[in-house]
Amino acid sequence: xxxxxxxxxxxxxxxxxxxxxxxxxxxxxxxxxxxxxxxxxxxxxxxxxxxxxxxxxxxxxxxxxxxxxxxxxxxxxxxxxxxxxxxxxxxxxxxxxxxxxxxxxxxxxxxxxxxxxxxxxxxxxxxxxxxxxxxxxxxxxxxxxxxxxxxxxxxxxxxxxxxxxxxxxxxxxxxxxxxxxxxxxxxxxxxxxxxxxxxxxxxxxxxxxxxxxxxxxxxxxxxxxxxxxxxxxxxxxxxxxxxxxxxxxxxxxxxxxxxxxxxxxxxxxxxxxxxxxxxxxxxxxxxxxxxxxxxxxxxxxxxxxxxxxxxxxxxxxxxxxxxxxxxxxxxxxxxxxxxxxxxxxxxxxxxxxxxxxxxxxxxxxxxxxxxxxxxxxxxxxxxx
Amino acid sequence: xxxxxxxxxxxxxxxxxxxxxxxxxxxxxxxxxxxxxxxxxxxxxxxxxxxxxxxxxxxxxxxxxxxxxxxxxxxx
Numbered sequence: 001x002x003x004x005x006x007x008x009x010x011x012x013x014x015x016x017x018x019x020x021x022x023x024x025x026x027x028x029x030x031x032x033x034x035x036x037x038x039x040x041x042x043x044x045x046x047x048x049x050x051x052x053x054x055x056x057x058x059x060x061x062x063x064x065x066x067x068x069x070x071x072x073x074x075x076x077x078x079x080x081x082x083x084x085x086x087x088x089x090x091x092x093x094x095x096x097x098x099x100x101x102x103x104x105x106x107x108x109x110x111x112x113x114x115x116x117x118x119x120x121x122x123x124x125x126x127x128x129x130x131x132x133x134x135x136x137x138x139x140x141x142x143x144x145x146x147x148x149x150x151x152x153x154x155x156x157x158x159x160x161x162x163x164x165x166x167x168x169x170x171x172x173x174x175x176x177x178x179x180x181x182x183x184x185x186x187x188x189x190x191x192x193x194x195x196x197x198x199x200x201x202x203x204x205x206x207x208x209x210x211x212x213x214x215x216x217x218x219x220x221x222x223x224x225x226x227x228x229x230x231x232x233x234x235x236x237x238x239x240x241x242x243x244x245x246x247x248x249x250x251x252x253x254x255x256x257x258x259x260x261x262x263x264x265x266x267x268x269x270x271x272x273x274x275x276x277x278x279x280x281x282x283x284x285x286x287x288x289x290x291x292x293x294x295x296x297x298x299x300x301x302x303x304x305x306x307x308x309x310x311x312x313x314x315x316x317x318x319x320x321x322x323x324x325x326x327x328x329x330x331x332x333x334x335x336x337x338x339x340x341x342x343x344x345x346x347x348x349x350x351x352x353x354x355x356x357x358x359x360x361x362x363x364x365x366x367x368x369x370x371x372x373x374x375x376x377x378x379x380x381x382x383x384x
Numbered sequence: 385x386x387x388x389x390x391x392x393x394x395x396x397x398x399x400x401x402x403x404x405x406x407x408x409x410x411x412x413x414x415x416x417x418x419x420x421x422x423x424x425x426x427x428x429x430x431x432x433x434x435x436x437x438x439x440x441x442x443x444x445x446x447x448x449x450x451x452x453x454x455x456x457x458x459x460x
Contacts (some may be wrong), residue, residue, distance in 0.1 A: 006451040032395070033394060033395040033396070035416070037418030038417060041395070041414065041415065041416075044399065045399060048395070048399040048400070050398060051396065052400075052403070062400055063396050063400065064398065143429065191448060227394070228394065228395070228426055229393050229394040229425070229426055229427060230393065230424060230425050230426075230427075231425030231426045232422065232424070232425035233423075237393065237394075239393045239394060239397070239449065240396075241396055242393070242394050242395075242396075275426075332413060
């Protein structure tokens with residue numbers, strides 16, 4: 001099977017990640033941060049290793065890294081832990097449902113109001129203007145995806161965060177598609193809260209994610225419970241990360257995630273990873289350009305480097321194309337990619353689109369095989 | 385025996401402190417607090433191999449949140 005669905009989750013995982021998960025479960029799988037016995041303390045050290053690694057990697061204090069089950073949980077923590085009655089937020093027109101749905105839910109409950117700023121992939125200044133136009137007096141936060149999970153559009157986050165900083169607006173970044181392939185630094189880039197998955201670009205196991213935040217940000221917890229601290233109080237501790245980490249964390253997953261980050265570093269870091277992955281997309285764009293029945297949404301990338309390419313094949317529904325590619329041994333993602341806004345705003349609501357997302361383990365041969373199979377499908381359907 | 389240690393609300397802060405001190409050549413070990421305060425409940429104790437007050441000063445200067453220095457006499 002040729003795996004080109006890395007935007008959903010990276011696969012395969014590096015051997016060091018698999019070994020870390022296995023060894024953790026086998027050798028020191030005690031509950032971290034709870035018991036006084038050495039296995040528990042050792043487990044806690046492993047969790048801290050990953051916390052420290054993430055903090056170094058993304059530019060924040062280690063106690064301001066709270067583990068979650070995935071990026072969606074991180075985004076829910078950020079959104080519901082920060083927004084208060086009467087707040088207004090601006091989100092982009094490319095947001096995943098993991099942003100849209102919690103925001104919409106709060107709006108339905110009458111807690112907040114929100115606006116959607118249209119992203120112009122070809123003009124960052126136009127995008128900025130759209131965000132500025134939607135800001136109100138009570139705008140508390142801007143919630144923005146770094147890279148669109150559908151089209152690979154890269155948003156001008158430095159400009160947006162600078163805009164927010166000047167106006168005292170909290171900048172929340174969804175790093176679902178960028179963590180591990182784009183350099184992100186909370187402190188240097190003025191990011192208030194960064195939400196990341198552990199299992200995509202950071203190459204960790206599924207069931208891992210984190211919310212990372214700057215020193216001036218306070219996040220209220222969504223769940224209360226055991227933290228291994230302040231145990232005689234009926235109140236949730238206010239100390240981080242305990243405040244946001246009730247219950248046992250995914251220790252084997254976190255150990256795997258730590259190794260995943262190290263693997264990204266071993267591959268040369270984010271810039272090298274993105275260079276490799278985007279080179280494959282460049283080759284794909286070139287090769288697809290000669291298949292007349294393919295409509296690739298390359299303009300959505302505005303000339304920026306990305307590891308994602310979306311396309312449709314003539315009038316075939318994207319799910320049909322994906323299914324036919326699956327029979328050819330190629331895994332891609334079709335449909336609507338949990339991104340109602342992106343498809344609604346960019347004219348692909350009717351049949352969705354096929355998304356190819358490359359990973360560090362893909363090669364040009366994989367791309368050539370994909371193009372060969374697409375040509376075969378186009379011919380069999382008499383599309384060319 | 386009298387033990388003197390620095391208290392932390394959780395393992396995260398204790399471990400952060402331990403690693404900071406280690407980077408400055410001060411060895412220490414982190415354990416559960418053997419004598420937790422009734423009001424505070426469970427917490428962690430950092431046993432410093434050396435001058436605990438010097439270590440405490442370093443942590444304070446580096447804004448490492450802690451619950452102060454405490455002594456405990458082990459009657460066993």
